[in-house]
Amino acid sequence: MSSVGPVTRKGNTKDALIESKDQRWHVRNRVTLVFGSNDVEDLDAYIYKPNGIEFKTIKFHQAKSKAVEEILDNSIDEYYRGHVTEIHTTLSPDKKTVTITDNGIGFPIDKVPQVYTEFRTGSKFKDEETDEKGFLYRTLGQNGLGAAATCLTSDVFVATVKHYNSKQEQTWEFTNGALQTKKTKPKPFKGASGVSVTLTLSKEVYKNNEISEDLLRKRIIDLAYNNPGLTFYFNGEKYQFKKGLFELAQRIDAASAQLVGEEAFIYETENAKGKKVKGKIDFHLSVTLDKKSEEREKFISFVNSTPTFDGGFHHDRVKRIFINTVKEKIERAAKKEKISVVDNDVLTGMTFVMGITMPNPRFESQTKRKLVRDLNLEKGIEHFMGDNLEKFLRKNKEFLELVVERAKSRHRFQELKDASLKGKKAKKQRVEKLLDANERKDRHLCTLFICEGDSAIGGLRSARNKLYQGGIALKGKPMNVMQASINDVINNQEFMDIMASIGLTIGQKADSQNLRYSKIVFLADSDVDGGHINTLLVNFFFTFWPELYEQGAIQFAKAPLFEVITDKETLFVESDDQLEKLKKSGIKIKEIQRNKGLGEMSPEAFKYTLSRDEFTKISVDDMDSAKQTLDICFGKDTNLRKELLLDAESTGAIAAEEAPAKKAVAKGTQKASPKATKTTAKAKPVQKATKKKK
Structure with a gap:
């Protein structure tokens, strides 16, 4: 050494x-x-x-x-x-x-x-x-x-x-x-x-x-x-x-205060002399919940009547058991919704009121502001939470649903952020499918037609006002965005092309001053499929940019169902009823052409359709009622749609040729609120062509 x-x-x-x-x-x-x-x-x-x-x-x-x-x-x-x-x-x-x-x-x-x-x-x-x-x-x-x-x-x-x-x-x-x-x-x-x-x-x-x-x-x-x-x-x-600390919880929020549990935990131990002795720990736990709050959880806690301002072992253990138990209870729902639940989803807006009375509490210092770990206390907390938390959650299923909704909202918010980033990138890229309007200075004058199928774009190309009218075609029916995730939407190329063409980004409000088109007009066939497409597009734009309806930007273009050739001119008729009235008017009819779709319309019919001063404008007087209606028609709960259809007699008859999806929207709107949605148009039922058909 x-x-x-x-x-x-x-x-x-x-x-x-x-x-x-x-x-x-x-x-x-x-x-x-x-x-x-x-x-x-x-x-x-x-x-x-x-x-x-x-x-x-x-x-x-x-x-x-x-x-x-x-x-x-x-x-x-x-x-x-x-x-x-x-x-x-x-x-x-x-x-x-x-x-x-x-x-x-x-x-x-x-x-x-x-x-x-x-x-x-x-x-x-x-x-x-x-x-x-x-x-x-x-x-x-x-x-x-x-x-x-x-x-x-x-x-x-x-x-x-x-x-x-x-x-x-x-x-x-x-x-x-x-x-x-x-x-x-x-x-x-x-x-x-x-x-x-x-x-x-x-x-x-x-x-x-x-x-x-x-x-x-x-x-x-x-x-x-x-x-x-x-x-x-x-x-x-x-x-x-x-009532002790439960009255303190009631003082915080009388409406939501609940007693989780109040009981004693008795244990056996040995003292320093090797003698067997008993210890008793009294526990109290109450909670309040502010569902609208976005603040993190709060703890009011006491150990032997001393406030533990700095928390400690009892805070950490109670909080962890509470979080883990809640997550276990909603695990199946979370998997179904494809979401993950984080601690803040469980704890946000909650206030815990906790009281512990025990032998020999061990604090970090003489100030007694923070409790340190104790083996008997740990056993007592686990026993207390195990006995009382299951009962509490059984009585509070709404709380479990709230946690799931919070997790969904958080995921949606993150998806919106991702969608916003992707949307900004998409704006800078050229949309290959877009038949763009040529106006550059005042885009507020421009109208975008969303057409059903590539064949409709051909007619649109020759009939449109190239300076102010643009077009983009859909392939088949668009996605029901209410039953899809935002990731599904931003991975849908057709929707991304539409958003890029207009200048829209998911997660950001539509600013009319910055849009490339001030009017968005749906142009679909006058049949059941066309009705489906129109209502699915209504759902898409209302889900992400309801303010477009307040701006009057979302509109329908009604294509003529018939082209009626007389000895003097060609007339355009939009329904069977209007055709019957025309037949009875005494006008000499040479030929009647029924258009099964946009692809069969003549250039004159296309020009007539596109040259209207105003199209059918969709406006919303009651946003909440409109949202409720679309939830019924497009949401995941099929029972709501069944109830709506079974209640058809009490809400009025709807014309048989109208699209079922459109029919559901109209009836649902009427049921939710007579003023939920309305349409306006200044088009006459029968219009003359600008020139006679050859």
Whole structure:
């Protein structure tokens, strides 16, 4: 083993000054080691309002708050022992002096100087001891530092102890951190026993020794919620709650507050002496849910009535079990919808109100703001959540549906982002199928015809006004976008071509100033298939750009079903009824040509169709009703369509030659709202051709 080598030092060396400081000096100069930060900090917490709670960032002085709370905690420990029913607190008008009084049994008056001026003195060191029922003691404090540290960092600290067993009372006054001490003679007392402490914190130690009235009131109300049945008074205000922390949840949101569970977990362990003992952990968990909120979850939690502002093991474990259980419950629905569920889908808008009372809680520091892992606590949490969460979720199937909807919305949002990027790229590329209008400066004057089939484009090419009219052809029926994912839509080349031609992007509103065409006109055959195509296009544009309907951009072009040749001219007729009226009018008809589709129309018929001043405009008076109608007609729930069709008699007869899909839209609109959709057109039923057909 090598030896330590010597060091060559130059000149004289000075020994370190070894000092011995007393408790008073140490706590007054190192108060942060006992009570935490001695500076004002921003803390995300809450304050109580007369009829609710406000979550906000508060100005918080950890050391001052903890110094006062240590005296309150002593009274709560007496309540745990079954000796206290009332705790009175008053704060002076100048906010510098606070008095805390309980009606417990007090303690031997000859122990007062030790309790309030000496560390490692107290009645809370029985970590391994059991009460009369055989359970380990449960207390707020265990270190014997709190009350003494408060006294030693106070300018004035007056303690009056009325000891129940000896029937004697005595008052001790400690000033300037107990540098000076005065006491009264012990004497018998009348009335309630207990302890009363009046203190003024040291300005030298705390810099500003004013106590926040709002935060002291908050602490007292917190204690009242944590200890149902125990009565608190603060400056004459009375606080007592029968249902405890569940009433706190109701105060946050009475409509959504629910009790998840409230029960005790009992376990067996061994103390340091090898003796078998029992421990009891009481759990409480309530939740509230704001369905409209997009904020992350909030926790209000207490361990042995102490607020755990910084969370810790109990937060993490309860949250993880809650999330995993919910995900398991909706796993099948998530697979069906082809979505993944993330933690925020479950937790958004939720507030957890948790209370734990247990033996020997282990905190990260003396400030008790963060709880660390404990094996028995872990078992207790798992047992508690296992017993109560299944029941809670069975009663809250709507919550599970909400989680699925959130996941779907999140996926849809991501798909919209992806679609937006792809749409921007598509805008820059030339659309091969587009028969574009030639106008370059004022595109607002341009109209795009979406035609059924390539054969229709041939007629459109020769009949159109090349400067202002463009066209693009569909192959077959377009996709039902309501039953497709956004990825399906952006991978559909026909839809991408239409969007690129017009200047539309999924996920972005249609800005009329930036569109390449101000009118989008559907031009399909006058048959059942043509009706299907038109309604599917209505669905496509309404799903992604409903504002186009408000702008009057979406329109129909009604192609003539008949071309009637007379001895003087060619007339265009749009329906069988109109043809019958024409026959009875006395006009001499030489020939009637029925057009089965756009491909069979004459150039004159095409020119007549395209040259109208206005087409049939689709407008929407009630967006919600229109959306509801399209959901019925195109959504995944087939039962809604069955109900609609079965209700046909009550909604009015629809002409048999109209397309079934169009028929469903018309009837559905009428059922949802008479003003949901309407069409307008200024075309006469029978029109003359611009020149006689040869």
